[in-house]
Amino acid sequence: MSRQMIRHEGDTAERLFFAAVPEAFPPEAASFGDARILVDGCWHHLEIKECHARTINQVRPIHYTPLVVYAPGHEPPWAVIAPDTLVRLACGRARGQHTEIPFECCALTLGVLPDSCWCRAEELAIAAGRAVRHGLGNQRLIAAMIHLGVELRELDAATKIRVLYGGKEAK
Numbered sequence: 001m002s003r004q005m006i007r008h009e010g011d012t013a014e015r016l017f018f019a020a021v022p023e024a025f026p027p028e029a030a031s032f033g034d035a036r037i038l039v040d041g042c043w044h045h046l047e048i049k050e051c052h053a054r055t056i057n058q059v060r061p062i063h064y065t066p067l068v069v070y071a072p073g074h075e076p077p078w079a080v081i082a083p084d085t086l087v088r089l090a091c092g093r094a095r096g097q098h099t100e101i102p103f104e105c106c107a108l109t110l111g112v113l114p115d116s117c118w119c120r121a122e123e124l125a126i127a128a129g130r131a132v133r134h135g136l137g138n139q140r141l142i143a144a145m146i147h148l149g150v151e152l153r154e155l156d157a158a159t160k161i162r163v164l165y166g167g168k169e170a171k
Contacts, residue, residue, distance in 0.1 A: 013050035013070035020121040021128065033065050037125070039132045046128060054109045061086040062103045062152075064145045066131035068124070071110055076120045079113050080127035083135035087145065103148055 014034050018024055024035045024046075033045035047063070049056055051071040059067060064083040071077055081089075089112055093102035119127045135142075 013068075014048050016070060016121065017048050017068060017124065021125045023125065024128075033063075035068075037128055037132070039129045044132045051110060054111065056108045056110070058097060059086060059090075059106050059108050060104065061090040061106065062145050062148055064135060064142055066128060066135060068128065069110075069113075074110060074118070076118050078119050078121060078124055078127070079110075079117045080119060080124065080131045081113060081117050082131040084138040084141045085114065085117070085134075087141050101148075101152075103145065104152070 017035060021035075021037065024037045027033050027036050027045055034048040035046045036043050037046065038044075045065050046068050047060070047065050048068045048070070049059075051069050052073065056067075056069055061083070064087070066083055067079075067081045067086055069079040069081070071079065086108075087103065089108055090096075090102040090106050092112075093106050096102040096105045097107040099105050117127075117131075
């Protein structure tokens with residue numbers, strides 16, 4: 001699959017999501033996700049993916065963002081997964097997708113998603129708000145993902161020093 005195709009493979013899901021949730025808006029920048037919604041007076045970002053087979057690719061639990069999946073072959077066709085659920089699902093993985101750490105990036109199958117996350121298009125706004133609130137209710141996991149991000153950036157910097165300078169600080 002070409003890079004251009006990969007970049008646009010979720011366009012249908014995003015278009016359908018925005019049609020079903022007119023109070024949702026595009027994010028301020030692509031790095032924040034695919035949509036943003038107002039929940040309890042605060043903006044929250046969502047990641048939106050499309051799944052035509054069984055596998056949801058490149059799920060990033062470390063971002064602690066709710067995931068919305070459009071699976072046209074499933075009934076009902078939408079799943080909204082809270083960020084704490086994504087973190088717990090990543091815990092069950094031996095390694096990540098394209099990485100050793102499943103919290104950075106992992107693939108999930110539709111079969112591991114809880115039945116309670118599935119909904120119809122007309123239920124998306126309520127399900128998204130519920131997923132945001134559910135994720136916010138677990139401050140311990142939020143802190144764990146923030147801490148993991150810091151540790152990974154520190155490990156990246158230390159590894160670059162070891163590779164470039166043989167373990168010695170640059171002068």
